Amino acid sequence: MTSLLSPRPVAVNFHLWPKCNLRCTFCYAGFANARRVLAPEDAERLVRELAAAGTDKITFVGGEPTLHPHLGQLTRVAADLGMTTCIVTNGARLVAVLDAAPGAVHWVGLSVDSGNEQTQAALGRGTGDHVSNSIQIATEIRRRGIRLKLNTVVRDWKTISRSLSHQDGAASRTFGPRAGDPRSKQTGRRND
Numbered sequence: 742m743t744s745l746l747s748p749r750p751v752a753v754n755f756h757l758w759p760k761c762n763l764r765c766t767f768c769y770a771g772f773a774n775a776r777r778v779l780a781p782e783d784a785e786r787l788v789r790e791l792a793a794a795g796t797d798k799i800t801f802v803g804g805e806p807t808l809h810p811h812l813g814q815l816t817r818v819a820a821d822l823g824m825t826t827c828i829v830t831n832g833a834r835l836v837a838v839l840d841a842a843p844g845a846v847h848w849v850g851l852s853v854d855s856g857n858e859q860t861q862a863a864l865g866r867g868t869g870d871h872v873s874n875s876i877q878i879a880t881e882i883r884r885r886g887i888r889l890k891l892n893t894v895v896r897d898w899k900t901i902s903r904s905l906s907h908q909d910g911a912a913s914r915t916f917g918p919r920a921g922d923p924r925s926k927q928t929g930r931r932n933d
C-alpha cells in the first residue's frame with residue numbers, strides 16, 4: 742500500500758514498443774539502445790505494479806504502440822485496475838487494438854501535424870494519405886465514445902509563439918522544449 746506521503750508515479754508514459762511503421766523526419770524515438778521489449782507477462786506485471794503503486798493514468802507510447810501484439814490486453818488490465826488509459830498513436834493498428842479490448846481505452850492521442858497531405862508526406866508521416874486516414878480513425882474513435890486529442894509537432898514554434906502572443910484568449914502561450922528535454926537539442930528522432 743502506498744503512503745500518501747511517499748512519491749508515487751501519478752501519470753506514466755510506458756514506451757513499450759520501439760519500432761514504428763513510419764519514418765517521421767523529426768522523430769527521436771529510435772530507441773537504438775533498446776535490445777528487446779518486455780515479454781508480455783513482464784509488461785503486464787509492470788502495469789499491475791504501477792497500479793499498486795497508485796498510478797492514476799498510464800499512456801502507452803512507442804515507437805508505434807499499436808504494433809505491440811498484446812496492447813489490447815495491457816489496456817484491459819490497466820482499466821480493470823482503475824487507471825485512466827491512453828494510447829498515443831499514428832493510427833496504424835488502433836482499431837484492432839480497440840476491438841481487442843472494448844471499453845478499455847479512455848483517451849487516444851492521434852498524431853497529425855498538418856491538414857495537408859503533401860506536408861504530412863514531406864514530414865515522413867505517411868505517404869500521402871495520413872490526413873484522410875486520420876479523419877476516418879478520428880471518426881471511429883468518437884463513435885466509440887473515446888476521448889480524442891491531437892498530437893501535433895510544431896516545427897516553427899518561435900513564429901507561432903510570436904503570432905499567438907498577439908492574440909487574446911489563447912489557451913496557452915508556452916511553446917518550445919522544456920529545459921532538459923532531449924528534444925531541445927534536436928539531434929535525434931522524435932516521438933509523439
Ligand code: SF4
Nearest residue numbers: 761763765768804932
Ligand atoms: S514520430 Fe511517431 S509516428 Fe513518426 S516515426 Fe516517430 S514514433 Fe513513428
